[in-house]
Amino acid sequence: MPLQPLPLPAAEVLLDPSFLTPAEAAALLAELTASVAWQQTPIKLFGKDIMQPRLTAWYGDPEATYTYSGLRLEPLPWLPTLQQLRMRIEAATGTRFNSVLLNLYRSGQDSMGYHADNEPELGPAPAIASLTLGATRTFRLKPRPGVPAQALSLPLTAGSLLLMRGPTQQNWLHALPKTARPVGPRLNLTFRLVMGG
Numbered sequence: 001m002p003l004q005p006l007p008l009p010a011a012e013v014l015l016d017p018s019f020l021t022p023a024e025a026a027a028l029l030a031e032l033t034a035s036v037a038w039q040q041t042p043i044k045l046f047g048k049d050i051m052q053p054r055l056t057a058w059y060g061d062p063e064a065t066y067t068y069s070g071l072r073l074e075p076l077p078w079l080p081t082l083q084q085l086r087m088r089i090e091a092a093t094g095t096r097f098n099s100v101l102l103n104l105y106r107s108g109q110d111s112m113g114y115h116a117d118n119e120p121e122l123g124p125a126p127a128i129a130s131l132t133l134g135a136t137r138t139f140r141l142k143p144r145p146g147v148p149a150q151a152l153s154l155p156l157t158a159g160s161l162l163l164m165r166g167p168t169q170q171n172w173l174h175a176l177p178k179t180a181r182p183v184g185p186r187l188n189l190t191f192r193l194v195m196g197g
């Protein structure tokens, strides 16, 4: 099934709930959980170093250096599996990507707060392709103050591909909240094009 646009004003968000088959998604979850160089990275919040509530890793072309939550990240060289996924996702989205940020949410207690992926390195209208493996978690989108629209909750299932592009980051924030439901691990890959590195 191709990517379908979601009815979100002042945004361009497209979803393919079954970009990968369940079997492909399960195999990739097992492989990437084991082979990715996961790290738990501290971030500065109100002057204090606290651990991010998830594991992360950053792979890409050598020039794709990126500042994320105040951290300068040097990409690790592509794993063959990540290269293959990048090419499939480039073909499906008609967009070029030079890097991928991976997030591993070990349980319902791991999360990501509201933010926009609007770092200068991503340019004025970034395209971000987000592939989900593992447990279904709720992805939330809410309009920035002054943008007349309603928040949206989107359960992202294993094998789904979400594409955010155009004015989405300018007008909306997104988050992956904690859940009290017992859930297994969720692995998310966000493919990005980092400019001018």
Ligand SMILES: O=C(O)CCC(=O)C(=O)O
Pocket (backbone or CB within 6 Å): 101, 103, 112, 117, 130, 139, 156, 174, 175, 176, 188, 190
């Ligand atoms: O895990 C997700 O679905 C969201 C990840 C995300 O927003 C990010 O990596 O910037």
Ligand SMILES: [Fe+2]
Pocket (backbone or CB within 6 Å): 115, 116, 117, 174
């Ligand atoms: Fe994000």
